[in-house]
Every structure is written in C-alpha cells, then in structure tokens.
Amino acid sequence: METNLCVAGFGGQGVMTLGKFLASATCDSTDKNVTFFPSYGAEQRGGTANCFVVISDEMVGAPLGDVMDDLIVMNGPSLQKFLPTLKKGGTLFINSSIVSDQIDRDDVKVVKAPVTELALEMGNAKVLNVIMLGVYVGYTEVVSPEVVWGTIEHKLAKKAKLLPLNKAAFEKGLEIGRSQK
Amino acid sequence: MARVLMKGCEAIAEAAVRAGCRFFAGYPITPQNEIPEYFSRRLPEVGGTFVQGESEVASVNMVYGAASAGTRSMTSSSSPGIALKSEGISYCAAARIPMVYANISRGGPGVGAIQPAQQDYFQATKASGNGGFEMMVLAPATVQEAVDLTYAAFDYADRDRNPVLILADGVIGTMMEPVELPEMKSDEEVAAIKESKKSWACIGHKLDYANRAWIQPGHWLTDEMQKANEDAEEMYKSWEKDIMVEEYMVEDAEAVIAAYGISGRIGKSVVDILRKEGKKVGLIRPITVHPFPYKSFDKIDYSKCKGILDVEMSIPAQFVKDVEVAVKGRCPIDTCLCSGGNIMSREAVIEAVNKIIEK
Numbered sequence: 001m002e003t004n005l006c007v008a009g010f011g012g013q014g015v016m017t018l019g020k021f022l023a024s025a026t027c028d029s030t031d032k033n034v035t036f037f038p039s040y041g042a043e044q045r046g047g048t049a050n051c052f053v054v055i056s057d058e059m060v061g062a063p064l065g066d067v068m069d070d071l072i073v074m075n076g077p078s079l080q081k082f083l084p085t086l087k088k089g090g091t092l093f094i095n096s097s098i099v100s101d102q103i104d105r106d107d108v109k110v111v112k113a114p115v116t117e118l119a120l121e122m123g124n125a126k127v128l129n130v131i132m133l134g135v136y137v138g139y140t141e142v143v144s145p146e147v148v149w150g151t152i153e154h155k156l157a158k159k160a161k162l163l164p165l166n167k168a169a170f171e172k173g174l175e176i177g178r179s180q181k
Numbered sequence: 182m183a184r185v186l187m188k189g190c191e192a193i194a195e196a197a198v199r200a201g202c203r204f205f206a207g208y209p210i211t212p213q214n215e216i217p218e219y220f221s222r223r224l225p226e227v228g229g230t231f232v233q234g235e236s237e238v239a240s241v242n243m244v245y246g247a248a249s250a251g252t253r254s255m256t257s258s259s260s261p262g263i264a265l266k267s268e269g270i271s272y273c274a275a276a277r278i279p280m281v282y283a284n285i286s287r288g289g290p291g292v293g294a295i296q297p298a299q300q301d302y303f304q305a306t307k308a309s310g311n312g313g314f315e316m317m318v319l320a321p322a323t324v325q326e327a328v329d330l331t332y333a334a335f336d337y338a339d340r341d342r343n344p345v346l347i348l349a350d351g352v353i354g355t356m357m358e359p360v361e362l363p364e365m366k367s368d369e370e371v372a373a374i375k376e377s378k379k380s381w382a383c384i385g386h387k388l389d390y391a392n393r394a395w396i397q398p399g400h401w402l403t404d405e406m407q408k409a410n411e412d413a414e415e416m417y418k419s420w421e422k423d424i425m426v427e428e429y430m431v432e433d434a435e436a437v438i439a440a441y442g443i444s445g446r447i448g449k450s451v452v453d454i455l456r457k458e459g460k461k462v463g464l465i466r467p468i469t470v471h472p473f474p475y476k477s478f479d480k481i482d483y484s485k486c487k488g489i490l491d492v493e494m495s496i497p498a499q500f501v502k503d504v505e506v507a508v509k510g511r512c513p514i515d516t517c518l519c520s521g522g523n524i525m526s527r528e529a530v531i532e533a534v535n536k537i538i539e540k
Contacts, residue, residue: 020357027186027359034186036357039296061450063356063443066528 001057003142004065008050008082009074009095011040014129018072019051021133025143025151026055035063048077055142070140072132074115076101083108093136095128111139113176119169127169134173139181145174184359189324189349190215192360193283194223196331197255199363201371202281203229204254206243208236208262211295212351213285216257228368237262241269241282248273248280249396251375251382253335257283259351260301261292270344271310272398275409277381279338281331283347285354288522296522297351299442302499305348306471313410315417318346318471319425322446324358326468332363337423339374341416342381348470350494352443352524417472425468426477430456434463436537437481439504439514440492441467444525448492451530461485462534470500478507488537489514492530496520 005022009015016038023036037052054060071086072093073079079094079101086092091109097116113135119128130152137148149170156162187195194216197205205224207217217233224231230247234240240256248254258266263284273280286301288294305318317337321327327349334345366374375384383394400406427445430452431437438448445466455462465477481489491501491514498516508514517533519525 023357024186027184034359036186037352038355058453059449060358061453062447062525062527063352063358064524066526 002060003055003070003140004068005053005055005070005072005136006050006068006082006085007053007072007074008048008078011047011049013049013074014126015049015074016051018129018133019053021130021148021151021155022136022143023053024155025148028151028154029147030143032057033060035060037063039064048081050078050082070136072136073099074128074132075099079103091139093132093139095132111135111177111180113173115173118172122165122169122172124165127165130166130169131173131176134170134175135177136173138174138177140177145170184361186357187324187360188215188357189327189353189355190285191219192324192328192362193257193331193347193349193354194219195362196328197281197335198223198227198229199365200253200332200335201366201374202253202255202335203227203371204244204247204252205229205256206232206234206240206247206254207256207258208234208240210259210262212287212297212355213257213259213262213283215354216283216285237265238269241266242272244280244282245269245273245276245278248278249276249383251378251384253279253281253339253371253374255281255283257285259285259287260289260298263301264304267310270316271312271314273344274310274314274316274413275312275398276396277342277413278396279335279342279344281334281338281345281347283331283349286348286350288520294522295351297355297443297494297524298520298522299350299444299494299500300520301348302470302493302495305346306473306503309346314413315471316344316346317341317420317423317469318348320348320441320445320468320470321353322427322442322449322466322468324353324356325360327353328360328362330468339378343413343416348442350443420469420472423469424472424474426474427464427466427468428477428480429464429466430461431463431465431477431480432482433461433485434481435461435485435487436490436534437463437465437486438490438492438530438534439465439478439500441470441500444492444494447525447527448530451527451534454527454531455534460534460538462538470503473503473507475503475507478504481511483511486512487540488512490530490533490537491516492518492525492533494519494523494525
C-alpha cells in the first residue's frame with residue numbers, strides 16, 4: 001500500500017510545513033516508509049510552492065510520483081496545474097475560500113474546506129495549513145490524528161503559547177474531514 | 182536505533198560529523214545550502230570549525246589546508262560550484278590529501294537550473310580536475326545510503342590518502358526520509374585518527390629540513406612525478422575490491438534497467454511494478470559509479486535479455502557510455518532521459534521498458 005500526496009499552494013500558506021508535519025508523524029510513530037520532497041523554484045512569498053509526501057508499507061520508489069492518490073490545493077493556480085495528476089477515484093482537498101474555479105472532473109472525490117476564512121475567524125491566518133492537515137487526516141486516517149497532533153505539539157514546543165490555537169485549528173479540520181467521509 | 186526524519190543534505194552533514202569531520206568550508210549554492218547551514222550550527226558543538234569562504238576556490242583550498250594538518254575535512258557544492266573547486270580537488274589528489282566533498286548536482290551546463298539533475302557524470306567519474314587523477318565516487322539513492330556512504334567516505338579517503346566524492350542529486354539532497362544515524366566517534370577516536378596521520382601530515386614536526394612534513398601538489402623532477410602517478414595508479418587498481426552495486430532480479434530478466442542515484446531508485450520501483458504484472462525486468466544500480474561495476478553486466482543472461490534501458494537525468498546521456506563498455510555489444514541499449522531540472526518520470530521508464538519487452 002502506497003499513498004502519494006501532493007500539497008500545493010502559494011508560498012507562505014504553510015504548504016511545506018503541512019507536508020513535513022505529516023511526514024514527521026509517520027516517521028515518529030509508525031513503521032511505514034515515508035518521503036517528503038519539496039519543489040520550489042526561485043520564488044518567495046506569493047510564488048507557487050508544492051511538496052510531495054509518499055507513505056508506503058514498502059520502500060518508497062519514487063519520491064515524486066506521476067500519479068497522485070490525494071491532492072491538496074490551497075490556491076487556484078495549483079488546481080489547474082495539479083488536477084490532471086490526480087488519479088481516477090482520487091481525492092481532492094480544496095481550500096474553498098479562495099479556489100472558486102470549476103472542477104472539470106467528475107471522476108474524483110472532492111472535499112471542500114474554507115480554511116482561509118476559518119483561520120481568519122480563529123484570529124490567525126497562518127493556521128490555515130493546520131486546519132487543512134486536520135481535514136486530510138480526519139478524512140483519510142492515513143496516520144492517526146493523535147500521532148499527528150503529537151508531532152505538531154513537539155514541533156511547536158518552543159512556541160507553547162501557539163499550542164491552544166493550533167489545537168483548535170487541527171480539531172476544526174478533523175471535524176470537517178470526518179463529516180465529509 | 183531510533184529513526185529520525187532528516188533532509189538529505191542535513192543527514193550528509195550529520196554523518197560527516199559522526200565520522201569525525203571537524204572542519205568544513207563552503208560557499209552557498211542551491212540545492213546544497215543545508216549542508217553548510219547544518220555544519221555551521223553543528224561543528225562548534227563538537228569543537229570543530231566551520232568557515233563560509235569568500236568563494237568556492239577559497240573554500241576548497243581551506244579544506245586542502247585543514248586536511249593537510251590531519252583533520253578530517255569536507256566541502257560541498259552543487260554543479261557550477263563543484264567546477265570551481267576542481268583546481269583544489271586536483272591539488273589534493275596530487276598531494277595525496279584525504280578529503281571528502283559532496284556534489285548535490287543540479288541542471289547544467291553553465292549556471293544551469295537549480296532543480297535536480299545528473300548532468301555531472303563525466304565530470305565526477307572521468308575528469309574532476311586536470312591531470313588524470315581518479316577518485317572513488319559514491320552515488321546514494323536514498324537518504325540512508327547518503328548517510329552510510331558519507332560515513333564510509335572518510336575511511337576510504339584516509340586509507341588511500343585521496344579525495345572521495347559523494348555524487349548526489351538535488352532530489353536526494355532536498356528530500357526528507359527516515360534514517361538511522363551511525364555511531365558518533367568519540368573525541369578520543371577523532372584524536373587518534375589525526376595522530377595516525379603524523380607520518381605525513383603537518384602536525385607539529387620539527388623545523389629541520391629532513392624531518393618536516395612536506396605537502397606538495399606535484400613534483401619538479403620528472404621521474405618523481407612519474408613515480409607518483411604510478412603509485413596513484415596502483416591505488417586506483419586496488420579499488421576493484423571496493424565496488425558496491427545493487428543487482429536486482431537480473432538473472433532471468435528480459436529487460437535490465439541500468440541507472441544510478443535517484444534514477445536507480447525510481448528504476449527499482451519500476452522493476453517491482455512490472456514484476457507484479459509478470460514481466461521479467463531487472464536492475465543494475467552502481468553505488469560506486471567509480472570504480473564502475475562493469476562485471477555486474479556479465480550476470481545478465483544475454484540469450485534472454487532483449488535490451489538494456491539506460492535511465493538518467495542527463496541529456497545527452499553520459500552514464501550510458503560506461504554501460505556500453507560493460508555490455509560489450511551483447512544486446513541493444515535504449516535510453517530514457519530527462520534534463521534541465523525535470524525529474525525522471527516513473528511512467529516514462531515503465532513505457533520505455535515495455536517497449537523493449539514487446540520487441
């Protein structure tokens with residue numbers, strides 16, 4: 001069993017961090033193999049950024065697959081660029097706050113979450129990636145939510161005052177993900 | 182031992198520190214910046230020295246100096262930066278100075294592209310500087326292999342008193358993967374390694390002419406220069422025993438993928454996918470690309486094998502030239518290539534293998 005995930009968005013949306021949290025959680029708390037491969041050009045904030053996470057029971061062959069099982073898109077350009085790579089029957093997770101484009105495929109499942117708006121409601125736009133990670137984990141259970149939260153907690157250990165906000169964000173995401181199963 | 186999720190570049194740096202590397206000098210270039218960054222933080226913790234040189238040329242010569250004084254030393258760069266270091270590498274080879282360097286290679290020629298590529302194969306294996314010297318060139322396909330090979334590289338370098346090159350690409354350098362790290366050499370072990378080099382290294386010799394250490398990147402007398410090259414050639418020949426290669430399902434294969442580094446890894450996953458479909462596909466992945474495992478290609482059953490597929494992220498193909506030498510015309514060789522920072526597509530490799538099998 002191998003899961004290929006692509007996470008794509010603007011630089012600054014926490015796309016890499018989302019992927020790294022998931023890869024770390026897999027490494028720390030399971031015996032699965034995992035790779036995290038970031039892909040960005042010379043862009044800074046506002047440019048496009050994407051990363052690939054492969055979680056597998058066997059040795060990961062290609063850290064960058066051609067065909068994705070799951071796709072998380074945080075902005076419009078990423079939808080256009082990566083939707084063709086999503087396999088038939090794959091799952092598209094979409095930041096419905098800012099991605100308004102029509103999805104021109106009916107052979108994929110779509111999970112919508114307005115993560116930009118939700119993050120702003122929580123008072124910090126930066127947690128949109130943690131909400132989306134919650135949505136993804138809640139929907140797929142590729143790694144257990146407890147394990148993922150344990151990793152986030154560990155990574156944020158030096159910024160303890162941010163923990164309650166991130167906890168709320170992650171749980172909000174889980175709730176959305178589970179409700180759309 | 183517990184596994185940790187590490188980025189390839191950082192894992193290479195940590196493996197070097199654990200192998201006793203106590204000096205690093207480098208200069209920034211994507212996609213290897215995490216190597217110097219990691220060393221800059223880590224080396225002071227273990228009593229080592231990190232220098233960001235004013236250029237690649239300065240950095241490699243600092244390593245030449247530190248290694249001449251018996252300290253396990255390293256530098257790293259990416260393709261165009263490695264080209265700039267070639268003079269210093271050649272000097273280290275001539276002076277028989279053990280040092281380790283890593284090329285986290287990117288697109289080329291020229292300034293090329295910042296994304297991963299395998300365009301430096303000839304440079305790495307055939308002519309890393311002037312004068313026809315050779316080095317062991319180690320090509321990891323996973324972050325774990327990058328760690329293990331870096332750790333071993335320092336031992337090879339010291340054994341031979343010769344530079345060793347880690348030839349990785351931007352995928353291995355920038356991806357994160359779980360690794361188990363090797364044991365940290367103790368301060369005593371690191372000191373003992375340095376002490377063992379006292380017969381030749383500049384570590385506290387008397388000032389009189391007869392006894393002082395003498396590091397020189399060449400010889401003024403023709404006979405001495407020839408003797409030095411003859412001695413070096415003896416060393417190069419001795420590497421036959423050090424060849425490392427992954428031979429995967431080769432014996433009954435109708436098509437054999439030949440690839441190294443990240444392309445080799447992708448190739449292996451293609452073998453697994455196609456074997457599940459009942460197709461007889463194998464893989465030969467050199468881990469030492471120099472010395473090259475030519476003999477591995479003698480294990481192919483050429484009465485069954487319809488073709489070899491050379492897979493590399495280089496246009497034109499370079500690695501294929503060594504494959505041709507190894508195959509000796511016993512079956513056709515096709516190529517599956519990409520370049521410019523594009524990463525090898527698994528689907529493209531599958532398609533190319535199928536073409537061979539359906540012949």
